[in-house]
Amino acid sequence: MNPSSVLGGAAALAVLELDAASIGTFLLSRPFVVGPLIGWARGDAWSGAALGAAFEALTLAELPLGGRLDLSACVAAGTAAWLGCGSPGISLPAAFLAGLAAGWIQARVERRLRGTRGALARGAEQALRDGRAPCLGARLAAALSAQAAATFAVCAASLAVGAAVLPSAWAALPEGVRVGASSAFFAAPWIGVGGLAATLGRRA
Amino acid sequence: MNVGLRPRLFLRSLLLQAGFGDERRQGLGFSWIIDPALRAAYRSDAAGLRAARLRHLEAFNTQPCAAGLIVGACAALEGRAAAGDAGAEERARAFKNSIGAALAGSADALFWGALRPLAAATAVFVGIVLYRARAASPLLIAAAAGLLVFNAPALTARWLGVARGLAAGDAAALEACSLPAQAWIRVARATALALALAAGAAALALPEVRAHAALAAAALAFGAAFSRAAGGPLKLVAAAGLLGTAASLVLGWAL
Numbered sequence: 426m427n428p429s430s431v432l433g434g435a436a437a438l439a440v441l442e443l444d445a446a447s448i449g450t451f452l453l454s455r456p457f458v459v460g461p462l463i464g465w466a467r468g469d470a471w472s473g474a475a476l477g478a479a480f481e482a483l484t485l486a487e488l489p490l491g492g493r494l495d496l497s498a499c500v501a502a503g504t505a506a507w508l509g510c511g512s513p514g515i516s517l518p519a520a521f522l523a524g525l526a527a528g529w530i531q532a533r534v535e536r537r538l539r540g541t542r543g544a545l546a547r548g549a550e551q552a553l554r555d556g557r558a559p560c561l562g563a564r565l566a567a568a569l570s571a572q573a574a575a576t577f578a579v580c581a582a583s584l585a586v587g588a589a590v591l592p593s594a595w596a597a598l599p600e601g602v603r604v605g606a607s608s609a610f611f612a613a614p615w616i617g618v619g620g621l622a623a624t625l626g627r628r629a
Numbered sequence: 630m631n632v633g634l635r636p637r638l639f640l641r642s643l644l645l646q647a648g649f650g651d652e653r654r655q656g657l658g659f660s661w662i663i664d665p666a667l668r669a670a671y672r673s674d675a676a677g678l679r680a681a682r683l684r685h686l687e688a689f690n691t692q693p694c695a696a697g698l699i700v701g702a703c704a705a706l707e708g709r710a711a712a713g714d715a716g717a718e719e720r721a722r723a724f725k726n727s728i729g730a731a732l733a734g735s736a737d738a739l740f741w742g743a744l745r746p747l748a749a750a751t752a753v754f755v756g757i758v759l760y761r762a763r764a765a766s767p768l769l770i771a772a773a774a775g776l777l778v779f780n781a782p783a784l785t786a787r788w789l790g791v792a793r794g795l796a797a798g799d800a801a802a803l804e805a806c807s808l809p810a811q812a813w814i815r816v817a818r819a820t821a822l823a824l825a826l827a828a829g830a831a832a833l834a835l836p837e838v839r840a841h842a843a844l845a846a847a848a849l850a851f852g853a854a855f856s857r858a859a860g861g862p863l864k865l866v867a868a869a870g871l872l873g874t875a876a877s878l879v880l881g882w883a884l
Contacts, residue, residue, distance in 0.1 A: 565647045
């Protein structure tokens with residue numbers, strides 16, 4: 426494991442993840458972009474694209490209404506692509522499961538952050554009542570910095586632990602569990618597309 | 630109105646959700662977006678500026694691509710309020726709350742529920758077709774195609790929304806309501822559905838997938854039949870993993 430590669434991957438994902446809700450949204454944080462991009466950076470764009478397609482299909486029907494957040498698609502796809510592409514001993518199904526775990530953790534961290542941001546607006550209100558400048562830009566910058574720092578921490582931890590543990594842990598798993606994980610990875614994009622097609626067909 | 634205001638409001642509107650929180654939702658972002666308009670309108674009225682800033686720090690929520698119109702209209706109404714229109718201040722507050730929710734309904738359906746799936750389906754379909762055609766840089770072209778499908782209408786809606794809001798104030802809401810949004814949504818959803826199914830069919834023909842075509846078709850049917858009841862595809866993927874494990878243990882099956 427190369428620490429600079431881990432930190433570089435985590436930094437790239439922390440920046441890309443801001444597009445998911447905070448800046449834009451331009452869809453640069455969607456798995457169909459993040460998967461091939463991280464895969465390309467790791468030397469295997471097609472494996473990254475396969476992982477990106479799986480996460481894209483799984484999360485596409487989920488509408489981010491009212492700030493709903495079940496799984497961070499960006500962190501899930503990016504972590505999986507980083508681990509699954511160019512890491513010896515980590516298969517794509519193993520990387521897929523690690524990505525799911527990282528995306529799940531990131532969603533919980535972000536929910537916590539959203540719960541704390543009311544203080545930023547209240548602070549601006551108090552400043553105005555006290556006759557001071559509300560410093561709105563600085564408060565938004567603080568929110569963005571905290572978001573990027575939290576994503577960086579989740580991704581760096583996920584990549585470091587995944588790269589260190591996955592090869593031996595995966596090899597130690599019973600064959601049946603590995604087959605199950607491979608089945609889940611293979612079925613994921615098809616199940617996602619089936620669900621999406623049914624949703625779109627019903628709505629159309 | 631300040632000539633540089635429109636691009637400033639447009640660019641700032643891209644950070645509407647930068648301070649998204651459970652308590653005020655997009656309120657902090659909205660107050661930062663509209664601040665240049667408030668400072669221009671109340672440049673010689675410090676008390677008015679402070680009151681306006683406090684008004685726009687209140688809780689607010691809408692679909693981000695629809696926010697441009699609300700920002701522009703509120704900026705226009707605040708300009709009128711600063712110029713002495715007694716009712717404009719209250720109209721800005723009422724407009725923001727009512728139209729924010731109303732526009733979010735259609736805009737969520739259009740941008741999240743139709744154009745986002747269309748963008749992803751376009752990217753995957755283009756990627757697979759170019760891969761099969763052995764074209765150069767298929768992934769780059771595929772991602773660019775997907776991004777274009779979403780961002781062209783999304784950025785246009787933001788830019789024109791700010792412009793129409795600034796020009797027409799709260800009357801811009803009527804113009805927005807007269808747009809054939811439901812027809813656009815139907816067309817985008819139908820196209821996304823067709824492209825998703827075409828991408829699936831093209832993927833089934835890939836040598837890497839062909840050997841397991843029956844399994845892929847079964848997973849697709851499984852997803853179509855049960856995703857809604859399961860509350861999304863994740864539980865179904867977990868079920869597929871458990872089925873695979875059981876098949877391996879009982880039948881010695883391997884993928």
